[in-house]
Amino acid sequence: MMDHASALYDKKCSCLHCGTAFTTKRVRSGALAMLKRDSDFCTYYKEQSLNPIRYTVAVCPQCGFAFTDQFAPRLSPAHKKLVAERIAAKWTRKDLGAERSPAEAIAAYKLAIYAAELTGQAHSVKAGLYLRLAWLYRFEGDAEEQRCLQQAVDEYEQSYIHSDYALGDKDMSEVRLLYLIGELMRRVGKYDKAIHYFSKVLAFRGRTIETGMLQMAQDQWAQARDEHKRQQQKREQPTTVD
Ligand SMILES: [Zn+2]
Structure with missing residues (x-):
């Protein structure tokens, strides 16, 4: 079993907005021992602090733009202008490229979701971010999970309608997507829709x-x-009042 420090490595990134070169931690796949998987594919590892989803998002320390490997490779001039005004202008320099606590991982996802919404990333990309954020809340036993699952399933449904699901995740097939929508609908208590998708x-x-x-x-x-x-x-059942 690898120790913590050697299980993580530095990945070089270049900011999609300002071009700054920086590094962010990633998890070596050989370091992982899987424990179990939930019915919505949320995966638990023996060492949850090495769960790769904690490190999926890269956050530019210079401008605050946060992104994943699934983001479109280029921002349009209009989107750059929005990022400059709404993200970079309000950012105080900080580095999320080291080992992350659960709270820091959650903060990184919130930044990436805001960036994805602002720059019109594919529904499948936004869906993946909301779902992983929901899982991070699940690991912490935080009720915010439900709200994120709801947002994830809305985006996955749009992704199905617009057929953009292969963009966010190369392993996503139509059958897997339909299953996932059904399962997320079940988890948010929308049983009619769950049954429809199943x-x-x-x-x-x-x-x-x-x-x-x-x-x-x-x-x-x-x-x-x-x-x-x-x-x-x-x-x-009629409600009884004592
Ligand atoms: Zn940047």
Whole structure:
């Protein structure tokens, strides 16, 4: 097992806004021992402080523009002007390129989400940021997770409608995306929509090699249906006041 310091390395970056060269920490994949994975693909490692999602976002220490490898490689002149006014002008120089605490990782994601919204990044890119931020809150037991899951699923739904899902994550297939939307809808309590998306996954039966996704959709569809029923029963029960 590698020690902490050697599990992290410095990755060279160049700021997409101001061109400043800087380094940011990344996790060596060989350093990771996986513990478990949630039904929305949130992955836990033996050493959670080495969870790679803590280091996905690079933050330019000079101007404060925060981005990931999935951002479009160039900013338009109009977007540069916005970044200059709304981000760089308000930034006080600080370095998030060293080892990050959970709070620093969360701060980096908030900066990246703001930058992504401001510069019109693809829905899939924004969705990925919101989902990973939700996971960071989950690790901390913070109720903010729900709000981020809601924003993630809204962006993934847009990503599905606009078919931009391959831009944010090269491993994202249509079947996987449909499953993920269904599962996130279930987690935010939108059971009708969850069931709708899970049935879209199941319609791929016989047309996909991703049979694992079909099985997961089957299981989570059953769970969503049960939770939906319980929710309706609760609503129908008259409330008693003592
Ligand atoms: Zn910069």
